[in-house]
Amino acid sequence: MPLKLKIPTKSTYFRFHSGFKLIVTILKFEQTKHLDGNKPFCERKKLTLGKGRVNVCVIQGDLTREQSDVIVCTANKPLDLSKGQVSKNLLEAAGVSMAAELQSLYPHGIDYDEVAVVSSGNLACRNVYFVALPEAGTSGSDDKTLHKTVTMCLERADRSNFRSLSIPALGTGRLKYHPAMVAAEIIQSVEDFSNSKPGTSVKYVNVVVYDKDDDTSFKAFEGEARSRAGRQINHNGVVSSAGAAISSTILAGLRSLSIMRDGVDKIAEQGLDCRLAGHTAMFGQGVYCAESSTKSDQYADPKGMRSLTDRKMLLVRTCLGEPFVTSSPKSYARPPCKSCLEDKCRCSNNQFYDSIIGDGSWNFREFIVYNMTDVYPEYIVTYDRV
Known part of the structure; x- marks a missing residue:
C-alpha cells in the first residue's frame, strides 16, 4: 500500500538527507510552515552547514x-x-x-x-x-x-x-x-x-x-x-555530506519517459537506463534528478492533462562522485574531461568528471548521471497536489 503524501504546488527547495522517513517530515513541514505575509518556508533558499x-x-x-x-x-x-x-x-x-x-x-x-x-x-x-x-x-x-x-x-x-x-x-x-x-x-x-x-x-x-x-x-x-x-x-564530490550519495527525486524517469502508472513500475523493475532518454534534453541523454519535489512534479503528467490526485514520483539514490558544475546548457554524451571540459576528448592521460550538475539561471538545479549503475530507484512516492 503506497504512502499518500500531500506535496505543495509552490516552489520547494530543500536537500534530502538519506532515508524516506525524513522526507515525509520535510514535506509536511514545508506544507504547513506559512508565515503571514512572508514567503512560505518552502520558497526559501536553504543550506545545511x-x-x-x-x-x-x-x-x-x-x-x-x-x-x-x-x-x-x-x-x-x-x-x-x-x-x-x-x-x-x-x-x-x-x-x-x-x-x-x-x-x-x-x-x-x-x-x-x-x-x-x-x-x-x-x-x-x-x-x-x-x-x-x-x-x-x-x-x-x-x-x-x-x-x-x-x-x-x-x-x-x-x-x-x-x-x-x-x-x-x-x-x-x-x-x-x-x-x-x-x-x-x-x-x-x-x-x-x-x-x-x-x-x-x-x-x-x-x-x-x-x-x-x-x-x-x-x-x-x-x-x-x-x-x-x-x-x-x-x-x-557529493551534494549531501551524510555520505557518498544524494537521495533525490527523479525528474521524469529519463526526460522522455513520464513517470505515470506504467512508467514507475517499469523503472522499478528495470532501473533507469539513459539509453532510452530523449536526444533533446538540456545536458544530453542522461538520468536527470532534482533535489526539489516541485521540479519532479512538473513531469508527473502531461501539461495538457494535469490531475490533482494519485501522482507518482521516484525517490532515487544517486552517486555523483566528482561532479562538473555548469550554468551553461550543452548536450553531453558523458561528463566532460577535467582538462579540456569536453565530452569527446583527445587529451593524453585524461580524467573525466563523474556527473554533471546544471546550476544556472533557471529555478532548480539538476543532477545528471550517464551510467545506470550510478542511480537506482529507492521508493515510489504516491502523492496528491494541494
Whole structure:
C-alpha cells in the first residue's frame, strides 16, 4: 500500500538527507510552515552547514512575523529602539512591555560584546536578542565583530536549548555594512558554530532580509548561498555530506519517459537506463534528478492533462562522485574531461568528471548521471497536489 503524501504546488527547495522517513517530515513541514505575509518556508533558499547540521534559510520578508524561538535585532548601545527601522518595527509589534523590560534589565544599555535578552511581548517567538554594532568605518566595525556577534547569539540560544533563530541582515541599514560582507560572515558564523558544537540544539537559522529594502542585500545572501552550495559540492564530490550519495527525486524517469502508472513500475523493475532518454534534453541523454519535489512534479503528467490526485514520483539514490558544475546548457554524451571540459576528448592521460550538475539561471538545479549503475530507484512516492 503506497504512502499518500500531500506535496505543495509552490516552489520547494530543500536537500534530502538519506532515508524516506525524513522526507515525509520535510514535506509536511514545508506544507504547513506559512508565515503571514512572508514567503512560505518552502520558497526559501536553504543550506545545511557543519557537523551540527544547522539549516540556514534566506528569506525576504518581515522580521516581526517570524515564528522562530529567537528573533535577533540590532540596536544602538543605549538600546533606543526608535533609532533603527527594524528595531522600531519590532517594538511596535511587540508592544510597550518589551521596551519597559529593556529599560529595567539594561538601564545603562549594552556594549558591543553583549546580548540583551528580553521576553517577546506580542511577537510569535520566545525571546528577543538585541545586539549593538559600530557604524561602518568606525573602530571595531569589521567582519570579526560581526562574526563574534552572531556567534554570541547562537551560543546563547544553544544554552537555552532553543532550536531556531531569525536574524536580519545585520548592519546593512543605517550602519551601512556592505551586504556581501554581512552575507558571508553570518553564514560563516553559523557554519563555524555548527562545527564547534555538533550536538547543538540549534537547527534552523532564518536570515530575514527587510522586504522594504531594495534587492541588494537579498541578492548578496542568495549569491553567498549559491556559492556555498557549489563549494560544498566541489569539495565533497557529493551534494549531501551524510555520505557518498544524494537521495533525490527523479525528474521524469529519463526526460522522455513520464513517470505515470506504467512508467514507475517499469523503472522499478528495470532501473533507469539513459539509453532510452530523449536526444533533446538540456545536458544530453542522461538520468536527470532534482533535489526539489516541485521540479519532479512538473513531469508527473502531461501539461495538457494535469490531475490533482494519485501522482507518482521516484525517490532515487544517486552517486555523483566528482561532479562538473555548469550554468551553461550543452548536450553531453558523458561528463566532460577535467582538462579540456569536453565530452569527446583527445587529451593524453585524461580524467573525466563523474556527473554533471546544471546550476544556472533557471529555478532548480539538476543532477545528471550517464551510467545506470550510478542511480537506482529507492521508493515510489504516491502523492496528491494541494
